[in-house]
Amino acid sequence: MAGKKPRSVYTCSNCGSQSPKWLGKCPDCQQWNSFVEETLAPTSPRSSATAASGGDSAVALRLEQISGGAEQRQPCAIAELDRVLGGGIVPGSFILIGGDPGIGKSTLLLQAVAALAQQRKVLYVTAEESALQVKLRAQRLQISASELFLLAETALERIFDRVKEIKPAFLVVDSIQTIFTSALESAPGSVSQVRECAGMLMQLAKHSGIPTFIVGHVTKDGSIAGPRVLEHMVDTVLYFEGDPGHPYRILRAVKNRYGSTNEIGVFEMSDRGLRQVNNPSEIFLAERAEDAPGSVVITSLEGSRPILVELQALVSSAPYGTARRTTMGIDHNRVALLVAVLEKKAGISLLNHDIFVNVAGGVKIDEPAADLGILVALVSSHLNKIIPRRTIIFGETGLAGEIRAVARPELRVQEAARLGFERCIMPQGNIRSLEVPAGITVQGVATVQQTLDVLFDISS
Numbered sequence: 001m002a003g004k005k006p007r008s009v010y011t012c013s014n015c016g017s018q019s020p021k022w023l024g025k026c027p028d029c030q031q032w033n034s035f036v037e038e039t040l041a042p043t044s045p046r047s048s049a050t051a052a053s054g055g056d057s058a059v060a061l062r063l064e065q066i067s068g069g070a071e072q073r074q075p076c077a078i079a080e081l082d083r084v085l086g087g088g089i090v091p092g093s094f095i096l097i098g099g100d101p102g103i104g105k106s107t108l109l110l111q112a113v114a115a116l117a118q119q120r121k122v123l124y125v126t127a128e129e130s131a132l133q134v135k136l137r138a139q140r141l142q143i144s145a146s147e148l149f150l151l152a153e154t155a156l157e158r159i160f161d162r163v164k165e166i167k168p169a170f171l172v173v174d175s176i177q178t179i180f181t182s183a184l185e186s187a188p189g190s191v192s193q194v195r196e197c198a199g200m201l202m203q204l205a206k207h208s209g210i211p212t213f214i215v216g217h218v219t220k221d222g223s224i225a226g227p228r229v230l231e232h233m234v235d236t237v238l239y240f241e242g243d244p245g246h247p248y249r250i251l252r253a254v255k256n257r258y259g260s261t262n263e264i265g266v267f268e269m270s271d272r273g274l275r276q277v278n279n280p281s282e283i284f285l286a287e288r289a290e291d292a293p294g295s296v297v298i299t300s301l302e303g304s305r306p307i308l309v310e311l312q313a314l315v316s317s318a319p320y321g322t323a324r325r326t327t328m329g330i331d332h333n334r335v336a337l338l339v340a341v342l343e344k345k346a347g348i349s350l351l352n353h354d355i356f357v358n359v360a361g362g363v364k365i366d367e368p369a370a371d372l373g374i375l376v377a378l379v380s381s382h383l384n385k386i387i388p389r390r391t392i393i394f395g396e397t398g399l400a401g402e403i404r405a406v407a408r409p410e411l412r413v414q415e416a417a418r419l420g421f422e423r424c425i426m427p428q429g430n431i432r433s434l435e436v437p438a439g440i441t442v443q444g445v446a447t448v449q450q451t452l453d454v455l456f457d458i459s460s
């Protein structure tokens with residue numbers, strides 16, 4: 001390898017895609033301005049194939065020859081986190097928790113490992129804050145865990161030394177973007193550093209069986225590598241999201257080798273740290289303005305759990321210039337599509353109107369079952385007619401104005417009935433074989449026009 005010049009390569013700090021020359025827009029993830037120059041490290045013999053098999057060449061085994069298998073999951077005492085993980089922490093699992101800075105990732109992990117550290121050793125590597133800062137936070141959270149070890153260290157090699165010395169049962173690295181390995185010359189947070197460090201930590205987790213959590217910040221400006229660079233390497237990817245203006249935080253699994261994705265955990269950030277929210281629907285509906293035009297309650301299914309949330313729409317005339325379309329918590333393309341369906345199929349034109357759609361509580365919804373709710377909220381605001389209180393709505397809207405069946409209608413109706421809703425407007429296709437709980441009547445609709453007739457009596 002002597003005489004070889006170090007080669008440089010351009011890497012997307014969002015998704016890790018590489019190119020020999022600089023590009024303004026990443027062809028893989030479509031992010032603008034995310035390419036940064038990095039020097040390629042000479043390949044060390046340790047890397048790739050040999051490393052993955054632990055040095056020795058592996059032997060192919062029949063399925064039944066492979067020993068072990070009875071999953072031993074360790075619950076972490078935060079039921080919401082356990083649920084998102086698929087029922088506890090699997091030995092040797094490598095878990096990434098991503099999220100915006102300041103959303104509460106460190107708080108969540110500190111609370112999670114505190115319970116584990118009552119009996120078993122936990123090593124919490126704090127590469128961003130000093131050990132004292134973490135201790136102060138732990139005091140505020142009233143955490144006292146005798147087996148919790150804090151290590152303020154950024155050099156990966158020294159972290160490995162401490163892991164060998166302490167032999168923890170759980171390892172937390174907060175955050176992956178601030179640690180570095182001396183094997184590479186690039187700065188901490190660069191794509192190659194983040195990838196290499198995560199790769200080495202993953203091998204540690206797999207060989208030692210120590211479940212490892214790593215924290216990854218989501219960045220908008222592309223100055224440091226984001227968690228997407230790592231998504232394919234880890235077993236489980238959890239995103240912690242929420243609106244900084246609201247106390248609610250949602251933990252979402254977007255990849256999980258040991259459980260289902262789309263499970264969510266709901267938390268509330270308080271002055272004593274994160275609190276689990278067992279009944280999210282009640283909280284999201286707590287401040288609902290009933291009898292207000294433009295407000296509608298929908299059921300959104302998050303994993304196996306139905307959640308009722310309030311959707312609000314405001315349609316106001318925009319006599320000058322281009323009409324605005326602003327959405328919060330909902331994809332604006334979806335709203336644009338529904339506005340077009342309304343115009344074509346129900347003859348309601350919102351062309352010269354500003355449109356604002358918001359999901360109350362800072363929740364994000366990306367389920368087609370919310371379509372009908374959005375559409376109805378728009379019409380309700382436009383006509384200034386309220387949707388009867390205690391009415392719940394769900395259904396997917398097709399481009400031809402048809403209402404399509406959605407997944408798990410029985411769960412949605414049950415949750416609505418549990419919270420005292422009396423009427424449910426839902427897709428006709430879901431009515432068959434539906435067991436209707438006591439206290440609620442269901443009404444099937446097949447088209448947009450029919451829904452509007454049922455709710456607003458437009459034709460008369």
Ligand code: TYD
Binds near residue numbers: 103106141270
């Ligand atoms: P933190 O866990 O440091 O976020 P991250 O690791 O994702 O960057 O949480 C930071 C925010 O949480 C901070 O703005 C203050 C807030 N917070 C509370 O409101 N209550 C608390 O008890 C704690 C510990 C933090």
Ligand code: MG
Binds near residue numbers: 106107128174
């Ligand atoms: Mg932090």
